[in-house]
Amino acid sequence: MxxxxxRQPVSDNSVIHVEGLxxxxxxxxxxxxxxxxxxxxxxxxxxxxxxxxxxxTLISVICGLVNAxxxxxxxxxxxxxxxxxxxxxxxxxxxxxLTSEAFSTVWDTVSFSRGLFGKPKDPAHIERxxxxxxxxxxxxxxxxxxxxxxxxxxxxxxxxxxxxxxLFLDEPTAGVDVALRxxxxxxxxxxxxxxxxxxxxxxxxxxxxEMADRIGVIRSGxxxxxxxxxxxxxxxxxxxxxxxLHEPLERLPGELDAHxxxxxxxxxxxxxxxxxxxxxxxxxxxxxxxxxxxxxxxxFKDLHTRQSSLEDIFVSLVRxxx
Amino acid sequence: xxLESVKTLYVAEMSRSLRTVLQSIVSPVISTxxxxxxxxxxxxxxxSEVEGVSYGAFIVPGLIMLMLLTQSVxxxxxxxxxxxxxxxxxxxxxxxxxxxxxxLGFVGAAATKSVILGLIVLGTASLFVPFTIAHPLVMLLxxxxxxxxxSLLGFIIGIWADGFEKLQLxxxxxxxxxxxxxxxxxxxxxxxxLWQAVTLANPVVYLVSGFRWSFYGLGxxxxxxxxxxxxxxxxxxxxxxxxIFRSGYRLKP
Numbered sequence: 092m093x094x095x096x097x098r099q100p101v102s103d104n105s106v107i108h109v110e111g112l113x114x115x116x117x118x119x120x121x122x123x124x125x126x127x128x129x130x131x132x133x134x135x136x137x138x139x140x141x142x143x144x145x146x147x148t149l150i151s152v153i154c155g156l157v158n159a160x161x162x163x164x165x166x167x168x169x170x171x172x173x174x175x176x177x178x179x180x181x182x183x184x185x186x187x188x189l190t191s192e193a194f195s196t197v198w199d200t201v202s203f204s205r206g207l208f209g210k211p212k213d214p215a216h217i218e219r220x221x222x223x224x225x226x227x228x229x230x231x232x233x234x235x236x237x238x239x240x241x242x243x244x245x246x247x248x249x250x251x252x253x254x255x256x257x258l259f260l261d262e263p264t265a266g267v268d269v270a271l272r273x274x275x276x277x278x279x280x281x282x283x284x285x286x287x288x289x290x291x292x293x294x295x296x297x298x299x300x301e302m303a304d305r306i307g308v309i310r311s312g313x314x315x316x317x318x319x320x321x322x323x324x325x326x327x328x329x330x331x332x333x334x335x336l337h338e339p340l341e342r343l344p345g346e347l348d349a350h351x352x353x354x355x356x357x358x359x360x361x362x363x364x365x366x367x368x369x370x371x372x373x374x375x376x377x378x379x380x381x382x383x384x385x386x387x388x389x390x391f392k393d394l395h396t397r398q399s400s401l402e403d404i405f406v407s408l409v410r411x412x413x
Numbered sequence: 414x415x416l417e418s419v420k421t422l423y424v425a426e427m428s429r430s431l432r433t434v435l436q437s438i439v440s441p442v443i444s445t446x447x448x449x450x451x452x453x454x455x456x457x458x459x460x461s462e463v464e465g466v467s468y469g470a471f472i473v474p475g476l477i478m479l480m481l482l483t484q485s486v487x488x489x490x491x492x493x494x495x496x497x498x499x500x501x502x503x504x505x506x507x508x509x510x511x512x513x514x515x516x517l518g519f520v521g522a523a524a525t526k527s528v529i530l531g532l533i534v535l536g537t538a539s540l541f542v543p544f545t546i547a548h549p550l551v552m553l554l555x556x557x558x559x560x561x562x563x564s565l566l567g568f569i570i571g572i573w574a575d576g577f578e579k580l581q582l583x584x585x586x587x588x589x590x591x592x593x594x595x596x597x598x599x600x601x602x603x604x605x606x607l608w609q610a611v612t613l614a615n616p617v618v619y620l621v622s623g624f625r626w627s628f629y630g631l632g633x634x635x636x637x638x639x640x641x642x643x644x645x646x647x648x649x650x651x652x653x654x655x656x657i658f659r660s661g662y663r664l665k666p
Contacts, residue, residue, distance in 0.1 A: 207504060
């Protein structure tokens with residue numbers, strides 16, 4: 092009974108299905124307001140949002156750490172309350188805080204996690220996990236002797252000890268140095284390649300941009316957007332054209348008003364922002380701008396364009412009537 | 414039932430005790446020995462028999478009870494408080510285990526440890542004074558029931574406490590006084606009638622009395638009253654624990 096295979100969701104390939112999820116804490120704080128979300132099997136989903144937006148609460152409800160006030164969560168078709176055993180068995184959670192039993196060893200704590208999730212001992216699997224996270228040499232070390240980055244790896248190892256199909260990473264690289272961050276991304280990619288669905292929260296946009304297949308933006312307890320990353324950047328991405336001028340300009344001549352130019356670098360440069368959507372029609376307006384500049388006698392010595400990053404998109408989304 | 418999970422929790426808790434073997438095992442043994450030296454050997458020689466039993470032998474059951482209560486409470490409370498304090502409890506809460514299994518692992522380990530300690534103290538006592546055990550099975554039953562009940566109480570305290578101070582508060586302010594006033598070192602017959610009546614409101618009296626009955630066949634109250642009290646305690650503790658988990662009290666916002 093314990094090892095019954097997870098029921099497949101009927102209609103789509105979503106592995107997590109969140110429906111109308113709300114959470115109001117006893118303090119009266121509304122952390123989640125009717126969140127609907129589907130996570131697809133095998134994807135890397137990044138949940139972005141400012142501090143206090145509800146990222147951790149959402150994860151905590153799905154993983155069973157926090158009771159929902161309304162709504163429900165299905166994990167591979169299993170209700171995470173009524174059918175919590177089947178649901179939780181599929182999930183591995185790496186929490187945000189570095190928490191650990193200070194005095195046990197890396198090996199013991201990771202083995203403990205496997206047993207806790209009801210799996211029989213499998214030293215070969217633990218060894219693989221520790222090796223993939225470069226923890227093998229530290230296996231006999233007590234946790235208290237490890238650095239913050241190493242502890243973070245231990246938490247990931249613990250979450251992977253029971254071979255979950257879904258991995259939650261809550262701010263996995265907070266306080267982790269750049270080299271280690273790259274390593275972790277590598278580990279996450281390998282996991283995804285092995286078929287694990289990954290949900291990570293982060294406020295490093297770079298992380299989402301680098302890793303995610305899809306991105307959800309959460310703001311004040313509401314999912315304001317869920318979108319394929321490339322689509323998102325294409326749709327919302329603005330492009331910027333910067334023109335380095337020959338002679339500084341104090342004021343724009345009136346005939347250029349229509350282009351919405353900005354003067355930058357003390358008049359040394361002009362910035363033109365335009366829609367970067369690749370819609371087929373040539374609507375960028377660059378040709379017209381250049382013609383008008385020429386007509387106005389404004390000459391430039393250099394130019395470059397820049398695609399707005401996910402960070403710009405994110406900031407504009409979160410700022411919007413916030 | 415998810416036996417693998419229960420076993421894992423149980424073994425982890427037991428090995429935590431082994432890591433702190435000095436605090437867990439050596440110190441209760443030493444303190445109990447001190448009681449025997451002071452009360453049994455030194456003062457006891459000046460006191461004639463109590464109810465036909467030498468004073469040294471008379472206090473053996475009470476001392477074991479004293480140790481059993483304090484150790485059960487402190488072990489179990491620390492066992493669950495520490496993961497809450499360090500935050501590592503997230504893992505237990507997100508694991509596919511039922512609340513019953515969590516309690517079984519934590520309380521089972523704490524109670525096991527207390528029973529083992531009880532037996533060690535019993536062995537230590539036999540080095541100081543000769544005594545007999547009239548009803549060994551009843552003695553074991555009391556040992557196990559008391560260890561279990563007070564481990565449950567400790568578990569509740571470990572969940573209720575939001576700091577180290579509260580963690581120490583109940584054992585220090587409730588358990589120890591009740592035990593000392595519970596007939597550990599005297600028979601309540603030795604008290605004036607008024608105090609005898611007051612003492613009967615102390616639940617520990619029934620535990621010590623019942624436990625002593627299993628040794629010497631005599632007690633301050635009937636063995637059935639003792640059994641009834643410990644069973645009632647156990648039932649109340651179980652009810653509170655099950656309420657804690659159903660409501661998510663202090664565990665699950």
